[in-house]
Amino acid sequence: MTSIARTLTISLSVAAAAIFLVFLSIVIWLDMTREREQAFCQAAAAILNRATVVDPGRELTIRATDGIRELKSNSPNLWYVVSYDNLTSEFGRELRPSLPFSLPYAGPTGFSVLNTLDQKSTFCLAVVRRGPSELVMMIGGAEVRLGQIARSFVLRNLFSIFLLAIAFASTVATGAFLSARFVARSIERVTKLALAIEPTAPQASISLDEVPLELKPLARALNRAFQEIDDYIRRQRRFLSNAAHQLRTPLTLLRAKIEDVTEPALKVELVRDVRRLSSLVSAMLDLARLQNHAIEKRPVDLAVVTRDVLADFSPSALDAGIELSLEQVEEGTPVVHGVEAAIRSALANLVGNALVHAHGAGRVVANLSRGSVSICDDGAGISPSCERIEPFQTGDPSKEGYGLGLSIVQEIMAAHGGTLIITSTPGRGTTTTLRFPEASEATPGESGSGNIEAM
Template identity: 65%
Template sequence: MTSIARTFALSLGCAATTIFLIMLSIFILRYPMEEREFKTCRVVAAVLNRATVIEGQNLTVRSTPALEELKADSPNLWYVVSAGDLVSEYGSEHRPPLPIAFPYRGPVGLSVFSTHDQKSTFCLDVAQWGSLRLTTMVGEPQVRFGRIARNFLVRSIFPIFLLALAFAATVAVGSALAARFVSRGIARVTHRALAIDPAAPQGSISLSEVPHELKPLVAALNRAFAEIDAYIRMQRRFLGNAAHQLRTPLTLLRAKIEDVPQPALRTELVRDVRRLTSLVSAMLDLARLQNHAIEKRPIDLAQITLDVLADFSPSALDAGIELALEQDGKGPFLVQGVDAAVRSALANLVGNALIHAHGARRIVAALSSDGISIDDDGAGLPAGAEHKLLEPFQTGNTAGDGAGLGLSIVREIMAAHGGELVISSAPGRGTTMSLRFPAAAATVASPQLDLQAR
C-alpha cells in the first residue's frame, strides 16, 4: 500500500489541475462572449494580414488555409485590404455603404464601426508596414471558437504561465502542509498505541488527542484492544484455575500411590506424578506471574541452581550422569524475577537433559553475567529441531516420553521476565539450553561449586 501522504498530495494535485483547466476553459469561453465582435475582428485581421502580400505596385491577398476556413464559415463575408492606392477586395456584393473613404488616414489600431444603415458592424484594422499603412476592413465574419481560443492563448501565454505557476506553487505548499499534518496526526496515534503494554492491553487511546478524521480508526483500535485484553484475562484465569484445581487431585493421587504393593510400579508412578506436579506448578506460577499477582524480587541464580541440581542428584546418580555447576566470574548472580517460576524453568531444563540427552555422561550448569546455561555432552538434536521444541506438545524424545509442554512453559516464563530461552545443538556435540535475563548482575564473589553424582 502506498503512503497516505503521497496519495493525498497526488490526489490534491490532480484535483487542483482539473479545477484550474476547467476555470481556464470557462474564462476563455466567457471572456470572448463579452467582447465577441472585438475578439473576432482581431482574429480576422490577423488572418488577412498574414495572407496579404505587397510586391511592387501589386497588393495580393493569398489563399491560405485559415482564410479559406474563414470564407467557408462566413457565407456573407466581405473585406477590403488597402495600402495607399493599392486595394484588394472580396465579397463586394455583400458590402454595405461604409462611412470611411479610401485611402484611410486614421490612426493605427483596431476598431469596430457601424455601417451607415446601423444594421451591422464591420472591423477596421490599421497596421504599419514599413513606410506603408495596411488598412483592413472586414464585415460579417464567422470565426470558430477554437480559433478564438487559440489566439487568446497565444497572446496570453505568459500571464497564463505565471498564473499556472502560482497556482501550482500554492497547491504544492498546501499539499505538503496537509500531508505533514496528516503524518503528524498518524504519528501521535502511533505513539499512543506503542505506549500500550502488549501484556496488558487494557489501555486505550483518548479520542480527544487525535484528529477528527482518525477518530473512527482509533475507536476501532480501542475496541480491538479491549477485546484482546478480555481474551487474555480469560485465558489467564482459565490457566490459573485449571492448575489450581489439579493440585488437590495430584496430592491425593500421590498419597494413594504409596499403597501400591509393587515397588517398581510404585516408583514409576511416583516419578510420573512428580513430573505432572512440576508441570502444574509451573502453569500456576506462570499464570500468577502473568497476572502480576506475585511481585518480582532480586533472586540469586547460583543458589537456585545449586538447589535444583541437588534435587536432581539422585536421578543423575541412578542414570550414571555427572552434574556440575560452573560460573563465569564472581557471584552470586542476581536477577529480578519470581523464585518459584525461575526454579520451575531451570528444573525443567535439567530434567529434560537427564531424560532426553541420549548418551550424555556430564551435564553442566554454567552461570554467566546474563543468565544460566544447561550443557550436555549427549547425542544432540537433529538439524532444525530447536525451534520445534519450543512449540507446545513437541518433544525431542522419539519414544513419546513426556507431554512436550515443559520447554513451551519455560519460554513463557522467560518472556514474562523480559528474557528468552535459547536452544543450540549439533548432532553428536550435545545441546545447550540457556535462560537469558535482561539484567543479570554479578555482585559478591563466591567460590566455584562443583556438584558431582556418580
C-alpha cells in the same frame, strides 16, 4: 495497493486541470458577453491577419487557410478590405457599405468597432504593426464561432495564460505535497500510537484525541480489535489457571493412592508419571501467574537458588544414575535482579529437562558466572532440525514429551529482560543458559531468544 500520496497527488492534479480549464472558459465567455462585437472583431481580425502574406511594394495575398474558409462558409454577408501601404486586397466589394473615411486608412494601431456611413451597420477596424508599416484590416458581416473566438483569445493572451498556468500548477503541486505529507505524518502518528501499546497489555487503546478526524474510524477499529484480543487472551489465561488448579486435587489423590501399590516396578513408573504431570501443572500455574501479574524485581543470589534446585533434584538424579554438580566459573557473588520464585522455576525446568530428556547423559553440571547460569549435560544432544521452542516440544520430535517447560522459561526470561540460550551438538550434549540483563550488557554480541543453535 497504490500509494495514498500518489493517488492524492494525481487526483488533485486532475481536479486542478479541470478547474483551470473551466476558469479559462468562464473568462473567455465573460470577455465575449461583455464586449461581444469587440470579441468578434478581434477573432475575425486574427484569422485574417494569419492568412495575409505581404510582399512589400509588390503584392498583398490572402491565403485560403482553414480559418478563412470557415469564416467565409459561416458568414454569407462577409466583406473585408486589407491594405498595406499602397497595396490593397478586397473581398465582397458588392456587400461593402459606404465607409466613414477614405482608403487607404492611416490611423493608430488597435481594434475598433465603427459604424458605417449610413449608420445601419457596424464593421471592425484593426490596425496591426507588420514590419516597417501597418497592416489595416476592415471586416464586416463576419459570423465567428465560439471556437474561433476562444482560439483567438488564447493566442492573443498566450504569455499571460502560460504564466497563470505555471502559478496555478505550482500552487496545486505545493498543496498536493503538503497534503500528502500531512496524510503521511497523520498515519505515522497513529502507527506510533499503536506501536506504543505494550504487547503484554493489549487492553491499552489509541487515544482518539491525538488522531485526525479522517483516521478516527481506523483508530476506533484498531481499539476494538485490541479489546477483542485482550478479552480472548484473558479468557485463555483464566482457563489455563483454572485447569491447572483443578488438576492439582486429582493429582494429590492419585499420589496418595500410589502409596498403596505393592508392586515396586509399577510403583516407580507411576511415581515418575505423576511427577511429570505435577511438573506440567506447576509449569502451567507459573505461566498463568507470570502472564497475569507484573513482576517486582529484587536482588537474587543465583548461587543459592541453583544449590537449592540441585538439592531438590538430587534424589531423582540418584535414581536415574546421573551425577549432579555445581561449578562457579567466575569469582564473586552472582546476584541478579528478579523474582526468586520465577527464577527458581525456570532453573528447575532446565534441570528437570536435562534429567528426563538428555538421553544417555551421565553428568549434569550447573555453571555459575556473573549474571548467568548454565545447565550442561553430556547426553545425546538436540536434533539440528529443531530451530524453535514451542509449547509441548521437547527437542526430540520422535518422542512425546512435556515441552511446556522451555516455553515457561522463555516467558520468565522475557519478563526479566533476559534471554534463554540453547546450544547443542548431537552426540556431545546440550547447554541451556539463563542470561540476565547484567550479562547481556557486558557481552552485547551474543544473544538468544530460545532458538536452538547446533554446534
